[in-house]
Amino acid sequence: MTESTYLHATQVAYDTVAADYAELLRDELVSKPLDRAMLAAFAEVVQASGAKEVAYLGCGPGRITAHLQSLGAPVFENRVSWQQERPQGEPDPQGIQGCERT
Known part of the structure; x- marks a missing residue:
């Protein structure tokens, strides 16, 4: 099986x-x-470090x-599944920005 x-x-x-x-x-x-x-401690460390973004x-x-x-952490995502971001083609209710399909 090839990678693709x-x-x-x-x-x-x-x-x-x-x-x-x-x-x-969901909850x-x-x-x-x-x-x-x-997660709150991680967000605090990220903010204190001045990181521009975290994957x-x-x-x-x-x-x-x-x-x-x-919590104010500059986070973006990278997902394997595009449907994980938008189940059944619906908009992401959490308004997450920056997701890219790999």
Whole structure:
């Protein structure tokens, strides 16, 4: 299997479950105070460092990136699945900018 064939197969698999996955994890951070605290600490370190931007790779439906952005971290995403960003072709409700299809 060539890299492009492998990448295409991965994208198809991710696209197939994108809407269900996004719905399943929509409110995941609500019940995870430790995760929120770690993300807040990371956002603080990023801001203090003066970084212009931070990449979040393989980021699923975008809930972590949206949370980091809400904390002021300059985060962008790079995803394998375009449908993970926009389940069933709908606009991303979190308004995440800077996603690129690999």
